[in-house]
Amino acid sequence: MQFTSTKLPYWAAIEAQIAAQLPAIDALAEAFPALSTKDQSFAESLLRASKKGPLSEKQMHWVGVLTQRATSPVAVKERVDLSRVVNLFTQAGRAGLKNPSIRIGGVKLSPAKVGSANYGSVYVKAGSTYLGKISGAGDWSPARDAGQAAADAFAKVQKFACDPVSAASAEGHATGDCCFCGKELSDAGSIAVGYGPICAENYGLPHSPAGRGLKVSVSEAQDEDYNEAEDGYGAEERAVSAAEQNISF
Structure with missing residues (x-):
């Protein structure tokens, strides 16, 4: 069988x-x-x-x-020095800012909170979407599964890190807002520089003093000169009047 x-x-x-x-x-x-x-x-x-x-x-x-x-290419840490970004936030912390942030090309950079597992790092987000982080040593780590969005964010952050002054200025000129505080640039000097004087001091960047000496038009310059002359004339007139009345100021 x-x-x-x-x-x-x-x-x-x-x-x-x-x-x-x-x-x-x-x-x-x-x-x-x-x-x-x-x-x-x-x-x-x-x-x-x-x-x-x-x-x-x-x-x-x-x-x-x-x-x-x-x-995946975005799964590997980019070995590019982004420490300038970290240094800016370190300076902002020393200046006493509690919630510093930088906005560049639609992405927002902000430091990890004190006491968090990533303290010392800088988070990079687009809205509420996490795209990656910059370590305290300046290394880039993209978010998993963020794909091209993380790569685009890295390109913007890298460009900013190479020349923060020029990048911050360009962002302000493009949007009309300070990339650090997000407020609209209204002072003549801030409009010319691309970011505000207070933020410049907080982040350790150069800036013309509060916009003084930066005239946006000849007429504004003439108006300011006239006002200063008028103030000077008024002071002189008061001094003469006081002398006549034997009153000292």
Whole structure:
């Protein structure tokens, strides 16, 4: 009598499934060193499980996600020095600002709160969307799954860090608002410089003193000269009148 084993087709299917998953498993193993510590722990459990048999559909999904995180260009820290941005916030803290922030091209930079796990870092957001952070050492870490938005934010932050004075000035000229406090630029000097004198002092940046000496038109200059002359004439007239009445000021 001849017996036919019903287990052979089952094991053949298992072996075929393992073989189909092997390229993805190998890719994760190769990308493993580029993962964060937390992701490495998860990846290690998946790699161990793959040695015991085929992974489930959900497990294979995470194999792909982790591999993509490790190999995606935005998943790797950009080794560009952004310490000038950190230094600006350090200066603002010394000046006594409680909630300093910088707005550049639609993104907002603000320091992590005292006592938080990321204290010393600078957060980068677009509205309420977190795009990444700048470490205290000036390194850029993009947010996971932020994709192109994080890359665009990094480009703006990098440009600002290269020349904060010029970038802040350009932002003010483009929007009409100070990029530091967000207020509208109304003083002639602030409009010319691109940011306000108080913010300049708080962040340690150069600025003309409160807009004095910066005239936006000849007529305004003439009006100011006339007012000063009129004030001088009034003072002289009062002095003469007081002398005549033997009154001292």
